[in-house]
Amino acid sequence: MTRLEFTINTHWEFLPEDNPTFAKPIYSGPLNQVSVPHTVREVPHHNFSEEEYSFISWYRKSLHIPDKARGQRIHLQFDGVMLAAEVFLDGKKLCEHKGGFTPFTVDLTDHVKVGQEHLLAVRVDSRERTDIPPYGHLVDYMTFGGIYRDVHLRILDPLHIENVFFKTSKVLTETPLAEVEVTVKNPTGLSETVDVEAHLLDASGVQVAATSAQMFVEGEATQTLTFENLQNIQLWDTEHPHLYTLRVRIKGGDTLDTRVGFRESEFRADGFFYLNGRKLILRGMNRHQTYPYIGAAAPKRLQEKDADLVRFDLGCNVVRTSHYPQSPHFLNRCDEIGLLVFTEMQGWQHIGDQAWQDLSLNLLHDLVVRDRNHPSIILWGARVNESPDHTAFYTRTNRLVQDLDPTRQTGGVRCFFGSEQLEDVYTMNDFATKLTKYPAERYLVTEYGGHMFPTKSFDQEPRVVAHALKHADIMNQIGALNISGGIAWCAFDYNTHATFGSGDRICYHGVMDIFRQPKFAAHLYASQQPPEQKQVLFAATYWTRGDVDEGLINPVWIFSNLDRVEVYVSGKFEGEAQRATELYPHLPYPPFKISNISGGWGENFGDLELRGYLNGALVKTHQLAADGIPRKLIFEADDPEIHADGADLTRLSLKITDGYGNALPFAWGPVSLDVEGPAVLVGEHPLILPGGQGAVYLRSTLIPGEVTITARAPGLPTQTVQVKTLDVGLKPVLEAVLNA
Structure with missing residues (x-):
């Protein structure tokens, strides 16, 4: 069967x-x-x-x-x-x-x-x-x-497929090749000769290639099948992540489907990274898998949302799964959206005794076997993050990875120069103010920023602006060094031990807060993607005179990938903002700034308006109110529907804003929440909103139905959202599936 x-x-x-x-x-x-x-x-x-x-x-x-x-x-x-x-x-x-x-x-x-x-x-x-x-x-x-x-x-049948490994080569030629390493198990104690077939299906389910071979299986055996003369293969890349289904079948028996892609990735000796022969500067984020309230217990929906945030909201092309293997749902989504992945073995700075090392090798083996068919993965981390050199241990880890997957390179993240290089790529956490290009042929900055300038979403304006500009400076330096790229520390604030963080068990190192809501730096990263992907226009200011030194908002920094930005105060044209190209010449889209605009002491202090133009047309505006008075409670659910399985979650985000929808950083609530229907709130409620924004989650029960959530904040109109929990058919599932 x-x-x-x-x-x-x-x-x-x-x-x-x-x-x-x-x-x-x-x-x-x-x-x-x-x-x-x-x-x-x-x-x-x-x-x-x-x-x-x-x-x-x-x-x-x-x-x-x-x-x-x-x-x-x-x-x-x-x-x-x-x-x-x-x-x-x-x-x-x-x-x-x-x-x-x-x-x-x-x-x-x-x-x-x-x-x-x-x-x-x-x-x-x-x-x-x-x-x-x-x-x-x-x-x-x-x-x-x-x-x-x-x-x-x-x-499973007693004779069944244990795993498959899809390997491609010559993908940039007219005759790409693909090999399928098939491992079959036969625990019956008998030997058997079987026919094994491999079929390659495109996204619509149409077969584009097939191959077969005979296998003699006694206990366990591995056979390599080859797809030759492949025609019109579509490559997987960051902009067009084409995926295929590899269907491996024992004739008359077990079948296993695996999603795969054709692509060539390489860190070359010239110092750059190439995807399908095209030089690609890596710009990315480190990501911890943990969330507020629920720790790491996030369902598929939230895992996929994190990948989307890094790829689309932050405009990055690579993510590092720091510092351990992460959810298959997260990696599957990276495959789907063209987000490259650097994944690594679990650990942090410490190497234990021989038994600890042996266990680490076993877990690294399981990581590579689990994930080596993901086209998004471009680099294996064969070293415990920021650990000291250990020739014997890291010789073993690199050999293991290269034996299990000879198609990808290895990296090993360290935090000190001069560390022994046993890996293919010298991967380095460089937190210096001035970055150094280490004399390695293949070099990638794997952390920067982070703990060097921890920033809360509710910090004073000069700090949240400086935080964003420090990220701009390091990105600019990476561009000047002519290296493969850099991965920032980090995407989201995260919970930590007392030795670290800001005294409340949070490391405020993210460009987004722990609720996945943006700090100013998030808008900077978003503005580095082409406007064809996403148009960005953001004034990096609270637009309040009393939160800055001397009460003078000067200059105003603007993060945008548009061609031209006009600035207005109280409807009066103040001038065009200018790109700070002289400060950030190696950024795709240097920030704009404008100095000495209206709003000083004794002047009329009115609303700020930005008007952004692309190809001569007005395409986007951003307005901020001058009065700082809470006008709106914005209450949104990420998803209109979730599954009634008792574990599915959607984020309920809240903001207290000015009249234009900008979060007011010192309007903290509280907000009270009520639920009617088959779901429960996960999180603190009443909820205090640090930085004027926060979130809880809505978890389904096993009962489908309509859920209404009501949010109330003093002095603001009450808001409601509706979420439907969908029946997923939970009656004796095993019986139903087996008897279908």
């Missing part, structure tokens, strides 16, 4: 304590029904300790295996359990897994009986154990806890 694979994310029971009887039917204590992704404890967006989630907890659910599964292999895959997991069936321990960022599989075949009900239980250890990476020393991020990614059940 064809394999059956589906998620089993609903109808879990959760116990936030260590009680082994929870793994057995005799348990008679309290029960909390949850869906995964799930965090062991929701927390405030700041001012909390890792002790709140660092404990042992249990999950369990009933598992019924219908008669149709008789004679098949039954596998259970956990995409991520933080930080260690023990899996039990009917009270019997089946396995233990250490490491929270990579998947692991449990073979249930010999432990279940078809037609019977079994009790599946998972003991989750969310403590910061020093024997498991990234821990062992200080770590500048939190890992939270729980079954925080999807759980899958697979029903």
